[in-house]
Structures are given as structure tokens and as C-alpha cells.
Amino acid sequence: MVTGPYQAAQARLDLEEPQEGQVRAVPVLVPLALEEAYDYQPPEGEAPPPGTFVRVPLGSARRIGVVWGAARTADVAPKKLKSIIEVLDVPALPAVSRRLVDWVANYTLSPRGMVLKMMMSAPRAFEPEGPRFGYRAAGPPPDRMTPAREKVLNVAADGAVRAKAELAREAGVSAAVIEGLAAAGSLIRVEMPPPRPALPDPEHAPPELAPEQAEAAGKLIDAVRRGGFSVCLLDGVTGAGKTEVYFEAVAAALARGQQVLILLPEIALTSQFLDRFAKRFGCRPMEWHSAMGAAERGRIWRAVAKGEARAVAGARSALFLPFADLGLTVVDEEHEQSFKQEDYVRYQARDVAVVRGKLGKHPVILSSATPSIESVVNARQGRYEHVRLTSRYAGAALPDIRAIDLRADPPERGRWLSPALVSAVRDTLAADKQALLFLNRRGYAPLTLCRACGYRIECPQCSATLVEHRARGKLTCHHCGFVLPRPGDCPACGVSGKLVPCGPGVERVAEEVAERFPDVPAAILSSDFTTNLSEVRETIARISSGKARIVIGTQLVAKGHHFPGLALVGVVDGDLSLAQGGDPRAAERTFQLMQQVIGRAGREESGGVGLIQTHAPDHPVMRALISGDRDTFLAREIAAREAAVLPPFGRLAAIIVSAGAKPEAERYAQALAKAAPPAARIEVMGPAEAPLVLIRGRYRYRLLVKAPRNVDLQAFLRAWMDRAPLAKGSVRVIIDVDPYSFL
DNA sequence: AGCACGCCGACT
DNA sequence: GTCGGCGTGCTC
Numbered sequence: 001m002v003t004g005p006y007q008a009a010q011a012r013l014d015l016e017e018p019q020e021g022q023v024r025a026v027p028v029l030v031p032l033a034l035e036e037a038y039d040y041q042p043p044e045g046e047a048p049p050p051g052t053f054v055r056v057p058l059g060s061a062r063r064i065g066v067v068w069g070a071a072r073t074a075d076v077a078p079k080k081l082k083s084i085i086e087v088l089d090v091p092a093l094p095a096v097s098r099r100l101v102d103w104v105a106n107y108t109l110s111p112r113g114m115v116l117k118m119m120m121s122a123p124r125a126f127e128p129e130g131p132r133f134g135y136r137a138a139g140p141p142p143d144r145m146t147p148a149r150e151k152v153l154n155v156a157a158d159g160a161v162r163a164k165a166e167l168a169r170e171a172g173v174s175a176a177v178i179e180g181l182a183a184a185g186s187l188i189r190v191e192m193p194p195p196r197p198a199l200p201d202p203e204h205a206p207p208e209l210a211p212e213q214a215e216a217a218g219k220l221i222d223a224v225r226r227g228g229f230s231v232c233l234l235d236g237v238t239g240a241g242k243t244e245v246y247f248e249a250v251a252a253a254l255a256r257g258q259q260v261l262i263l264l265p266e267i268a269l270t271s272q273f274l275d276r277f278a279k280r281f282g283c284r285p286m287e288w289h290s291a292m293g294a295a296e297r298g299r300i301w302r303a304v305a306k307g308e309a310r311a312v313a314g315a316r317s318a319l320f321l322p323f324a325d326l327g328l329t330v331v332d333e334e335h336e337q338s339f340k341q342e343d344y345v346r347y348q349a350r351d352v353a354v355v356r357g358k359l360g361k362h363p364v365i366l367s368s369a370t371p372s373i374e375s376v377v378n379a380r381q382g383r384y385e386h387v388r389l390t391s392r393y394a395g396a397a398l399p400d401i402r403a404i405d406l407r408a409d410p411p412e413r414g415r416w417l418s419p420a421l422v423s424a425v426r427d428t429l430a431a432d433k434q435a436l437l438f439l440n441r442r443g444y445a446p447l448t449l450c451r452a453c454g455y456r457i458e459c460p461q462c463s464a465t466l467v468e469h470r471a472r473g474k475l476t477c478h479h480c481g482f483v484l485p486r487p488g489d490c491p492a493c494g495v496s497g498k499l500v501p502c503g504p505g506v507e508r509v510a511e512e513v514a515e516r517f518p519d520v521p522a523a524i525l526s527s528d529f530t531t532n533l534s535e536v537r538e539t540i541a542r543i544s545s546g547k548a549r550i551v552i553g554t555q556l557v558a559k560g561h562h563f564p565g566l567a568l569v570g571v572v573d574g575d576l577s578l579a580q581g582g583d584p585r586a587a588e589r590t591f592q593l594m595q596q597v598i599g600r601a602g603r604e605e606s607g608g609v610g611l612i613q614t615h616a617p618d619h620p621v622m623r624a625l626i627s628g629d630r631d632t633f634l635a636r637e638i639a640a641r642e643a644a645v646l647p648p649f650g651r652l653a654a655i656i657v658s659a660g661a662k663p664e665a666e667r668y669a670q671a672l673a674k675a676a677p678p679a680a681r682i683e684v685m686g687p688a689e690a691p692l693v694l695i696r697g698r699y700r701y702r703l704l705v706k707a708p709r710n711v712d713l714q715a716f717l718r719a720w721m722d723r724a725p726l727a728k729g730s731v732r733v734i735i736d737v738d739p740y741s742f743l
Numbered sequence: 744a745g746c747a748c749g750c751c752g753a754c755t
Numbered sequence: 756g757t758c759g760g761c762g763t764g765c766t767c
Contacts, residue, residue: 028767032744038767059766061745076767
């Protein structure tokens with residue numbers, strides 16, 4: 001029996017056939033937080049088939065939606081039915097995409113309209129394409145010639161039509177020069193044909209693969225040629241050449257005329273990766289990530305829908321592009337936790353990529369040097385094919401990893417680098433190599449303390465201390481973005497000159513490096529919400545070219561960049577990410593992060609060294625890292641997860657209750673827990689205060705649901721939410737299926 | 744996401 | 756008495 005909206009949503013997945021005498025209507029899903037498609041009367045003539053993009057009236061507004069089925073879904077009073085305004089001239093949303101919306105909405109317990117919204121996140125794609133204009137040489141040279149104008153005219157001398165931005169870039173001048181020349185009559189503005197996306201050529205530059213690589217590539221190519229759904233875990237040590245290997249599978253799919261999607265963590269979408277692709281296939285893939293402009297998004301969305309975009313490299317949201325004929329998805333760095341989206345629709349892109357492969361009947365490749373426990377278990381249980389690469393190419397050896405016991409060999413007071421690490425850096429520089437110091441903490445210091453009154457400077461909106469960013473002269477909150485100019489006097493007691501920064505961030509380590517190695521060029525590589533993508537790309541280029549000799553970096557450095565001259569990696573605080581209490585993936589994440597970051601060393605030739613500063617050199621994670629014994633670590637971790645029925649052996653869902661006032665949040669969370677339906681094999685834990693109780697002015701309580709793998713967790717959650725008390729006032733409830741963050 | 748409806752404080 | 760604050764619910 002259908003008892004509430006959550007279950008009703010599930011029940012209506014089975015569409016009814018139209019009945020005699022009923023008004024003709026089709027369901028249209030609009031990209032809003034709506035669970036259901038609404039029925040509309042079709043325009044004149046035939047009813048548009050499912051997938052058609054249509055404009056419909058909704059309330060007083062007009063919205064673009066998608067025809068979601070062949071027959072009306074619910075018994076709405078006929079006089080309530082409105083008519084479709086128009087059918088849009090946009091390729092229909094493919095059936096696979098529509099089924100993906102339904103699947104993701106059902107799995108994450110998100111309104112279907114919200115998931116559709118992700119699929120339509122390119123508003124320009126639905127507007128008619130305006131004509132594009134370009135410039136070509138024409139007429140006499142201008143009366144006043146300048147060096148900049150000369151450069152432009154030289155470039156334009158070939159008579160080709162170029163877009164304004166392109167011409168300016170090629171000539172190395174600003175767009176204003178072009179406008180000036182056009183006004184002077186030396187350039188003429190002409191309409192350009194819409195650009196054809198470049199076609200990647202699978203035969204452009206096939207690589208020479210080592211025997212092990214060739215064998216691995218063979219398996220992946222087989223899966224592509226065979227067609228149909230399969231998942232392959234491509235598991236190879238850093239520097240084993242996984243990218244070259246999966247590029248061969250990409251080539252096979254392109255050769256079959258199919259589209260290819262390569263998912264990367266957002267920050268790994270560097271020009272380094274795009275250039276590598278271009279070297280192999282003759283042109284760059286299309287990019288898809290959050291930093292793209294509206295026009296660009298629209299163009300790419302359309303190109304993907306028409307099947308003209310053959311290869312797309314994108315961040316997790318690229319999964320929701322309307323591929324016309326996707327033949328292969330690659331998830332690179334599949335272990336990356338950033339594939340989990342933590343807001344709006346909370347989905348794990350790696351898992352959705354696999355589901356999309358299943359729905360679209362095509363292979364999926366998961367690639368990593370440090371695969372997730374989930375994927376390793378799937379491979380062991382035979383659900384995924386496991387393809388391993390064990391040797392680094394060109395004889396490069398894996399780095400030699402050692403621990404520096406901070407208890408025995410501590411840094412001086414107020415310093416963060418131990419004598420052993422400092423001397424290792426010195427040796428590395430003497431050998432004309434690069435050194436990387438890794439600390440997963442942005443800014444200068446994570447805490448500012450008043451020595452007069454003991455006050456810790458905290459965020460007014462979050463239960464967190466403000467982090468000093470000295471270069472910008474600011475204290476900021478890493479949870480909400482709150483910014484405070486660095487005060488001279490204590491905000492609590494007003495005493496001046498007694499504020500002291502406590503603990504290190506990358507900026508502070510960089511300061512220590514500058515003191516110890518005053519003449520050595522250094523670079524900080526840190527992901528900051530204020531630094532933009534191009535800035536980060538520039539820094540990465542400066543490092544890979546060898547201009548920076550010492551690199552101080554956060555997480556960002558671990559993400560698949562290739563730094564040829566790097567011989568030493570020093571981990572400043574090896575204990576930092578282990579200390580995440582309550583997070584079942586803390587050990588796994590630490591192991592992956594350390595392996596990835598240390599794997600940056602010695603990729604070109606042997607002799608890479610990794611040094612981890614730690615207070616717990618005997619911790620199992622540290623021992624596994626030092627001995628390089630991944631299999632023992634995995635066996636331990638997998639056994640522990642299995643015993644505790646944690647993912648992937650069990651399923652988790654977090655319920656986060658938040659409100660503007662603490663008692664309100666707590667009261668509702670407790671009422672919610674009481675309303676949980678009885679279920680023998682499902683455990684509901686909490687509510688408990690979230691580790692970060694307050695974020696953005698909202699107090700948060702968490703509940704955790706744990707169930708065995710074969711239990712329908714979504715059905716349980718739906719039944720629960722349908723009988724839950726109404727959330728009143730400022731109370732909000734968020735359901736996070738398969739949570740990755742436990743804060 | 745908009746937008747209308749509805750129930751409590753400072754105004755003509 | 757009314758204007759208007761934004762909390763709540765509906766949009767086929």
C-alpha cells in the first residue's frame with residue numbers, strides 16, 4: 001500500500017496506459033525540487049515522445065521540462081491540465097539519461113526534478129544558437145599603425161576568419177586592438193559557421209607499450225569491442241602508465257564511432273592531462289567542469305547530445321551530460337573522495353558511472369594507484385575484472401619510504417621540519433633534484449590564540465577556529481568562508497600584541513623553508529577557494545618545468561600531476577588524517593593519500609625517497625606504508641570492515657538534522673529517531689551532536705543508519721520519512737546515502 | 744525555483 | 756483599522 005509521498009514516488013515508476021475517454025496528456029518533468037512529473041496536454045497533432053524538451057506553463061512561470069513518459073501519470077482533474085507551449089529544437093534526452101535520473105533520484109532519495117536539473121545545467125543549450133562572428137583581414141592598413149595592430153594584421157594576413165578572442169590570443173594583444181582595427185576598416189566582422197568539434201583520431205599517435213601495459217590494454221580493448229556492461233579495475237602503482245593503457249580502450253571506443261567520457265577529480269583537469277590526450281589523439285577532449293562559462297557549457301551540452309563531441313574529460317557532473325552514444329566511461333583516480341558530491345543531490349560519481357554503464361550497456365574502467373576498498377572488494381568477489389600493472393616504466397623504482405619518529409627526532413620549538421627531514425631536503429637540492437613537503441592544511445596557522453586571556457579566535461557561524469592566511473592578511477573560516485582582517489588586538493580582551501598563531505599550515509612551512517633555504521626558489525601549491533583554477537594550473541606548470549625547487553603543497557599535489565624532477569617527498573604531519581574519529585574510511589584515506597603523494601617522487605628515474613614525520617611509526621597504516629605492503633594493509637582493512645558490517649559489506653546512510661537553534665535541532669532529531677520503523681536487521685544510531693555542531697549558523701545533529709548489504713535501505717528510509725513528524729520552523733533534514741563525510 | 748496565501752507588529 | 760514581514764505550501 002502506498003502510504004506517503006516517498007513511497008508514492010516509488011510506486012509511480014510504473015506508468016499506466018492511457019484509458020478510453022481520458023483527456024490526452026503526457027507527463028513532463030521540470031527541473032525543480034519536484035518528486036513527480038506533471039501532466040500536460042500535448043500541442044497540436046502527435047504527442048511528443050518521451051525525452052522531448054518542451055516549454056510548459058507552471059504556476060505563473062514558464063519552464064523548460066522533459067516529456068517523461070508516454071502516458072499520463074496521475075488522475076489530475078482534466079480542467080487543471082495545461083498545454084505544452086512549444087516543443088524545443090533540442091535533441092531529445094536519451095532514454096539512458098532519463099533512466100539515470102530515476103535511478104539517482106531513487107537511490108539518493110532526492111526529488112527527481114533536482115536530478116533532472118543537474119542534467120540541464122547548461123541553460124544556453126536550450127536557447128537558439130545566435131550567430132557567431134569573427135574577423136578577417138580586409139581593406140587598407142589603418143591610418144595609425146601601432147606595434148599591437150601590426151601583430152594582429154600579421155596573424156590575420158592569411159585571410160582566415162577567427163573569433164575575436166582567438167585572434168587576440170594568437171597575436172598576443174587585447175581584444176580592444178581588434179575592435180580598433182575593425183573600426184578603422186582594416187578588419188571586417190563576418191558571420192562564422194558554428195565550430196565543428198575536433199575529432200580525436202584513434203590512430204593519431206599509438207604509443208609503444210611495455211609488455212605488461214600491452215597485455216592490460218588488450219583486456220580493456222576486448223571489453224570495449226565486446227560491448228555490453230562490464231567494470232574493470234585498472235590498478236597500477238604510480239608511474240606504471242595507467243593513462244596510456246586506458247587511452248587504448250578510449251581509442252577502441254572512438255574507432256567504433258562511440259563517445260567516451262573520462263571522469264577526473266575537478267582539480268586534476270589540468271592542461272597537463274588535456275595535452276597528454278592531445279598528444280595521443282591529435283586534439284584535446286572537450287572539457288566539462290564548474291569553471292566553464294555559460295556559452296561554453298551550452299555549446300558542449302549540445303555537441304554531446306548530437307554525438308559530435310566524441311571525447312569528454314570532465315568533473316563528476318559530466319556524468320549527467322546527455323550522451324547520444326556513450327561507449328566507454330573511465331573514472332580516473334577512482335579512489336578520490338571528491339567524487340562524492342556533498343550538497344544538493346548527494347551522489348558518488350564513481351558509483352553512478354558504474355550504474356550508467358549498466359543502463360547504457362557499455363564498459364566502465366576504474367583506474368587508480370590506490371583503489372578504494374569498495375572497488376578492491378568488488379574485484380575480489382568477481383564483480384569487476386582486476387587488471388594490474390606492477391612495474392614502473394623505464395625502470396623507475398618505487399620510492400623508498402621511511403618514518404621519522406617525531407618523539408625521538410622532533411623539530412625545534414616553533415619549527416615543523418625535523419632535523420632529519422631538513423638534511424634530506426638539503427641532500428636532494430645538492431643532487432639538483434626537487435623536494436616536496438606535504439601538509440594537508442591550507443593557510444598559515446589553524447589557530448590563533450590570545451596569550452593574555454586564552455581566547456581562541458573562532459568563526460561566529462561555525463564551531464571552528466579561524467585559519468590565518470598571512471599572505472592575504474586575513475583569518476578565514478574553512479567551513480563557511482567567513483573572513484576577518486587579521487586583528488592586532490585580541491577581539492575578546494582587547495590586549496594588543498598578544499595574539500599568537502598556533503600550529504602549521506602550508507604558508508608557515510613555506511616560511512620555514514624560506515628561512516632555512518633562503519636562495520632556493522619555492523612554490524606553494526594549495527587549493528584555496530580564492531585561488532582560481534588558472535592560477536593553480538600556472539603553479540603546476542612552474543613546478544613541472546623545474547623552476548620551483550622546493551614545493552610546499554596540500555592535497556592538491558597528490559592528484560595525478562607529473563613532476564619529473566621530484567626526488568624527495570616529506571610528509572610534515574603523517575598523523576593528521578588518521579585522527580578523524582568516527583570516520584570508517586580514515587585509515588584507508590590516510591594510506592591512499594600518503595601513497596599518492598609519495599608516489600610523486602622518483603617517477604623519472606630511481607632513487608625517490610618518502611619521509612613521513614609521525615608520532616606513531618608503529619601504527620598499522622604507517623607500517624604498511626613503510627614496508628610498501630599494500631596487500632597486508634588491504635587484507636586487514638577489509639577484514640575489519642567485514643567484521644563491523646561497514647561498507648562495502650554493509651550500507652550506511654547519515655541523517656543530518658539542522659536548525660537555527662540547538663534545542664530545536666536536538667528535539668526534532670530525537671523525535672525522528674523515535675519514529676524509525678522497527679526493522680530487525682537495520683541499526684539506527686544516534687542522534688548525536690555532529691563533530692562540527694555549528695556550520696553556517698545552523699546547529700546539527702546526526703543519525704547513522706547501518707544495514708547489511710542485501711537490505712533495501714532506501715525503502716526503509718522512505719518508510720521512515722513518511723511517518724516522521726513534520727519538520728517545523730527552521731528544522732531541515734538531509735539524507736546522505738553512502739556518506740563519506742562524518743563531520 | 745517562483746509565487747500566492749496567511750497570520751502577527753508599526754503605521755496612516 | 757491597514758500595510759507588510761516572510762514562513763508554508765503548491766505548481767499538472
